[in-house]
Amino acid sequence: MDRPALHAVKRGLGIAALYNVPAPAKINWFLHVLGRRPDGYHDLQTVFQFIDWCDWLDFERRDDGMILRVGDDGLPAEDLSVRAARLLQQHAGCGDGVQIRLRKAIPAQAGLGGGSSDAASTLLALNLLWGLHLPRVELQGLAARLGADVPVFVLGRNAWAEGIGDRLAAVDLPAWSLLVAWPGKGLSTAEVFGSPFLTRSARIETISGFARFAGEGARDSGFMQDLGEKVTGKAVEGKVVEVEGIGRMSLGLGRNDLLPAARAALPEIDQAGAWLLERTGSGFVTMSGSGSAMFSPCESGLRFTGASPQSWMVRKCVALGSHPLLDWAV
Structure with a gap:
């Protein structure tokens, strides 16, 4: 993590503040669009994995019931962290308030889930700060009301996802290194999904097929790395799905069906992809979510050289085995 470790300030028998x-x-890992739903949303299949590029939040409990956010004045007053706090307060009938300080590091409209992650960390932190003791499944229900990507961050596990991204099965994925580049401009998710360049007829995959995909899918890229002996899946409802052992496994990254639409809206995406490939040598690059961030797997010891365009944000990251707040709910 690129900030000091989180810490709590206690007052009496409770917690007064949580910092960092x-x-x-x-x-x-991939993103397939299966078709458009009657409600206008799209059925998807994807695999989410957390990375160590983080926003950071401080929470100070208030006794007057007010919810305030300070810092990052470029955000709307009712950003997702504030909306999450209000939703949890109303749901629990809680009389406490909070002052939230948000330090943004993840770029907006990048397909990296920054706002959704802020909302999830707010739900988890305030559940602890306010002493609510709500179970994870209840917090996930609230998360789904805030956005399709919020529940996976509350789940706290890397996950196979279906539906609009809200039907989740936790999967154990190995840690690996990657280089991420955001080309200085964001993309509207609605614009990308509404693009005439978007195809909506991907073949339906299965979690067992994903194991084969993980074992074989990236071999054409020429990038192979020993990342662990197997990938396993554990469904949210408690059923364990054992995915076949992979041994010396490739990254198994695959296509993102949103990439043609994103490329048409923002040609700089291709520039970012080419820039990454020159530095990682992995032979593979793709887009995260609805863009506009691109990523490419790299060796753990990579020291990338060559300046990126001034407006870009580039970071070498590590893909995480689980969310850093996994133990904050049961």
Whole structure:
């Protein structure tokens, strides 16, 4: 993590404040669009993995019931962290308030889930700060009301996802290194999903097929790395799905069906992809979510050289085995 470790300030028998609470970004191993739903949303299949590029939040409990956010004045007053706090307060009938300080590091409209992660970390932190003791499944229900990507951050596990991204099965994924580049401009998720360049007829995959995909999918890229002996899946409802052993496994990253639409809206995406490939040598690059961030796997010892365009944000990251706040709910 790129900030000091989180810490709590206690007052009496309770917690008065939580500082340096991480809200990690995510990437998508692949993203397939299966079709448009009657409600206008799209059925998807994807695999989420958290990475160590984080926003950071401080929470100070208030006795007057007010919810305030300070810092990052470029955000709307009712950003997702504030909306999450209000939703939890109303749901629990809680009389406490909070002052939230948000330190943004994850770029907006990048497909990295920054706002969704902020909301999830807010739910988890305030559940602790306010002493609510709500179970994780209840927090996930609230998360789903805030956005399709919020529940996976509350789940706290890397996950196979279906539906609009809200039907989750936790999967154990190995840690690996990647280089991420955001080309200085964001993309509207609605614009990308509404693009005439978007195809909506991907073949339906299965979690067992994902194991084969993880074992074989990236071999054409020429990038192979020993990342662990197997990938396993554990469904949210408690059923354990054992995915076949992989042994010396490739990254198994695959296509993102949103990439043609994103490329048409923002040609700089191709520039970012080419820049990454020159530095990682992995032979593979793709987009996270609906963009505009691109990522490419790299060796753990990579020291990338060559300046990126001034407006870009580039970071070498590590893909995480789980969310740093996994133990904050049961």
